[in-house]
Amino acid sequence: MIKIAFPTEKCEGLEDVVYTRFGRSPCFTIITLDNENQIKEVKNIRNPGYEAASGAGVRSVQTLVDEGVNIIAAPALGPNAAVIAQEMGIKHISIPAGVKIREALETVLNEIRKEA
Amino acid sequence: MVIGAPLEIVVASGKGGTGKSTVSSSLILYLYRKGYKIVAADADAEAPNLHLLFNVSSWDRVDEYSDAYIAEIDYSRCDMCGECVNVCPFDAIKIVDGKYFIDPTICEGCSTCSLACPRKAIRRRRVVRGRVMVGRTEYGFPIVSASIEPGRPNSGKLVTEVKNRAREIAGRESIIVLDAAAGIGCQVISAFTGASLAILVAEPTPAGLSNLIRVHEIAKHFNLPSALIINKSDLDEDYAEKIIRYAEEENIDFLGKIPYDNTVPLSMTYMKPVTEFSPDSPASKALMKIFDVVEERIIRDFDRWRRAHKPSKPSIYRPILIKPGEII
Amino acid sequence: MKIISVSGGKGGTGKSFVATNLAIVLSRYRHVTLADLDVEGPNDHLLLGVDLAEEEPIKIVNPFVKYDDCIKCGVCANVCDTGAIVMTREKLPFVMARLCSGCRSCVLACPTKAILEGYRVIGYTYHTIVNNNLELVTGKLREGEEHTPPAVREGKRRALRYARDVLLIDTGAGTGSHITLAIKDSMLLIAVTEPTPLGAHDLELILEIAKEQNIPSWVVVNKYGIGASEKIFEKIMSIARGYEAEIIAKIPYHDDVARSIVERRPITFKNPDHSVSKIFNDVAHKIMGVI
Numbered sequence: 001m002i003k004i005a006f007p008t009e010k011c012e013g014l015e016d017v018v019y020t021r022f023g024r025s026p027c028f029t030i031i032t033l034d035n036e037n038q039i040k041e042v043k044n045i046r047n048p049g050y051e052a053a054s055g056a057g058v059r060s061v062q063t064l065v066d067e068g069v070n071i072i073a074a075p076a077l078g079p080n081a082a083v084i085a086q087e088m089g090i091k092h093i094s095i096p097a098g099v100k101i102r103e104a105l106e107t108v109l110n111e112i113r114k115e116a
Numbered sequence: 117m118v119i120g121a122p123l124e125i126v127v128a129s130g131k132g133g134t135g136k137s138t139v140s141s142s143l144i145l146y147l148y149r150k151g152y153k154i155v156a157a158d159a160d161a162e163a164p165n166l167h168l169l170f171n172v173s174s175w176d177r178v179d180e181y182s183d184a185y186i187a188e189i190d191y192s193r194c195d196m197c198g199e200c201v202n203v204c205p206f207d208a209i210k211i212v213d214g215k216y217f218i219d220p221t222i223c224e225g226c227s228t229c230s231l232a233c234p235r236k237a238i239r240r241r242r243v244v245r246g247r248v249m250v251g252r253t254e255y256g257f258p259i260v261s262a263s264i265e266p267g268r269p270n271s272g273k274l275v276t277e278v279k280n281r282a283r284e285i286a287g288r289e290s291i292i293v294l295d296a297a298a299g300i301g302c303q304v305i306s307a308f309t310g311a312s313l314a315i316l317v318a319e320p321t322p323a324g325l326s327n328l329i330r331v332h333e334i335a336k337h338f339n340l341p342s343a344l345i346i347n348k349s350d351l352d353e354d355y356a357e358k359i360i361r362y363a364e365e366e367n368i369d370f371l372g373k374i375p376y377d378n379t380v381p382l383s384m385t386y387m388k389p390v391t392e393f394s395p396d397s398p399a400s401k402a403l404m405k406i407f408d409v410v411e412e413r414i415i416r417d418f419d420r421w422r423r424a425h426k427p428s429k430p431s432i433y434r435p436i437l438i439k440p441g442e443i444i
Numbered sequence: 445m446k447i448i449s450v451s452g453g454k455g456g457t458g459k460s461f462v463a464t465n466l467a468i469v470l471s472r473y474r475h476v477t478l479a480d481l482d483v484e485g486p487n488d489h490l491l492l493g494v495d496l497a498e499e500e501p502i503k504i505v506n507p508f509v510k511y512d513d514c515i516k517c518g519v520c521a522n523v524c525d526t527g528a529i530v531m532t533r534e535k536l537p538f539v540m541a542r543l544c545s546g547c548r549s550c551v552l553a554c555p556t557k558a559i560l561e562g563y564r565v566i567g568y569t570y571h572t573i574v575n576n577n578l579e580l581v582t583g584k585l586r587e588g589e590e591h592t593p594p595a596v597r598e599g600k601r602r603a604l605r606y607a608r609d610v611l612l613i614d615t616g617a618g619t620g621s622h623i624t625l626a627i628k629d630s631m632l633l634i635a636v637t638e639p640t641p642l643g644a645h646d647l648e649l650i651l652e653i654a655k656e657q658n659i660p661s662w663v664v665v666n667k668y669g670i671g672a673s674e675k676i677f678e679k680i681m682s683i684a685r686g687y688e689a690e691i692i693a694k695i696p697y698h699d700d701v702a703r704s705i706v707e708r709r710p711i712t713f714k715n716p717d718h719s720v721s722k723i724f725n726d727v728a729h730k731i732m733g734v735i
Contacts, residue, residue, distance in 0.1 A: 009121075020121040021310055023310060024283070053273070053276065053277070053280070054273060054276045055527040056310070058527065058530055062530065062531075065532070078309060078310065078338060079337050079432065079542070080540060080542070082432075083540060084538070087530075087532065087538050088532055088533060096419065097121075097419075098419075130484075130485055131456070131485055131487075132454065132455010132456040132617040133454070133455045133457065134456065137642070162453075162618045163454055163455075163617070163618060163619055163646045163649065165454070165642040165646070168641050168642055168645060203548065203552070205504075205505065205545070205547045205594075206547075206593065207597065221624050221656065222593075222621055222624065222625065224545065224547070224621075226525050226545070226547035226549050227523050227549040228547050228548050228549045228552060231523070231549055231552040231553055232552055264619075264620065266619045266649045266650075266652045266653045266656075267620070267621060267623065267624040267652075267653040267656060268621055269593065269621035269622075270620075270621075271618075271620045297618065298455035298456075298485070298617045299484030299592075299617065299618065300484045300485065301585070301590055301592045302591070302592070305590045320706075321705055322487075322490040322706070322708060323460075323487035323490050326485070326487070327487075330484075330485060330587050333588070334587055334588065337587075337588050351702050351706065352706045355706060378671065381638075381639075381667075381670040381672075382670075382672055383671075384640045384642060385641060385672040385675060387641065433542055433587075433588035435506070435541035435542060435564050436564060436565035436586070437506055437562060437563070437564055437565075438503065438562050438564070438565070439508060439562045440508050440560040440561055442562065
């Protein structure tokens, strides 16, 4: 089972768009795929990093760790978030901002298939 | 324009006095007059100067910043064992008038002395270290600034507050322009965090080049695309060429040169960006040309520019660690 | 041994220009150790035209977790005030080196003494012999490290090792605690400013810091002649008066100065009879009168 997190602006799931920032995105859309890579669940959560005074990136990664996420699909991770993500065994796949989540999911799936 | 979030431009240089504030203030006014929604942000809480260039003398909103702590000794419990002095990592504790005294200007508020004190005689207390201010300039756009009490540590946290406040004020389509502090320390690192791009300002001197390389290294840690302006370019045309070559090697977008122009310090005296004070001066003309390039190349199609100017020699921060017991 | 600091608050006013030229003139009469504590961007060696030598690392404590002894209580992460300790999925502490300030609170707080002390190199100090009577000690922070104060502290410590008659400290820009640390124990602060509103604004901040440390100040107005110097000079005079700081020199903005900077040959060395060099002679004599 794979759980992929996308930073989003409005918490609107598949119809939302990828936000430009990771640590300070207002929401995360977390998509759970079953063993056939079909969408099992789409969940939207608020990002505590959005309002954090500092350390937003690290806090965001920790939140996703608690949700059991294995892949972060975002334009970029800041240096601290990148270190934590790596340490926690979470993969980062780079996708452009502004893309609809539905589309972004396809890009991520292609990446996953390539590596399989 | 970037979708869904304000574009954050950091104007930095590594070295002081190269013209960051000169460039930021004029850039802010230029973009505002072109119709962009702009938020001006001063990312130097130790020596905030940006508001002076916009003639801002009063603020609409001032919030005290009190996310700082200092340690204090309860003298009724202290038995002068001196353990606190032994463990303090910042040398903040000394004897004054026969008693141990924690210097509030150096104490960074960690818990080490209070953890080490056998009499539990030390407590941490929250202190007000500075303020974050929001105002509106006479031109019409908002400005966010901050100031830390002189001599105190951790100004980087105040810069983060400035950025948070600027993002609160900015709408989806806004551009935030941050005037960074000199150097590469915590204030500059906070300024770069989460930014969209860096505009680096360098002067053509040995120190100018050396400091440019250092600040660009920080930009690379954040994988930021960068652009370059050479200020006071006629100081030394050879050095200017060296700097342009560095920019080419690193895939930094060279935007243009500004000649040394006494109108710049003169405009400061009248609290105006130089392009406003004297639009026909050589510096103003050069700046306007550069800003036309910024608008056309960088802002209009930011995603494309960003991809074109990603650092060609990426660099990540790697700590140099010495394991316990290891001898170097 | 006397300590004199050169500071200014605003970047680019000419602190390093003043410090290096003053060091050269003073070294004709006394042994001078010049400490370049502008660790984020040290430039004195460039202005003097010398190389950095005798590199020594600046180390601060960096915690290492002994996972065998860790009971996963999370106290270390709670007590860390820089957010450098993060708990992983398995509730094990992970240390983010870059964020660690070396305070050791985690080491002390751990109930099973599972956190050991190693080090992290945050920069380097250097020692260069400029001439018979002038030595340069430089502190340099590694790019990406944000804890400036320990680097300033170590640079100052090393400079004190070589200091004999005079220790001249070039502090760098800013008004944070790294400046307080640099100027501590000085008998005199020379505040270098420029005749602009920004220069005057920051002059006040630096004089405030000196006052809090009970260090008497003198003011040098550099780049005199730029902008509307006379107008701002009046403001500077009134600020200086408020802090009982004497304005001891007005250095005019001069092309020859700019040239000396690019050529890496200080003007007092290259052209000791230049009018600007004479100003440094006067300042040096004034300093000798008080040390």
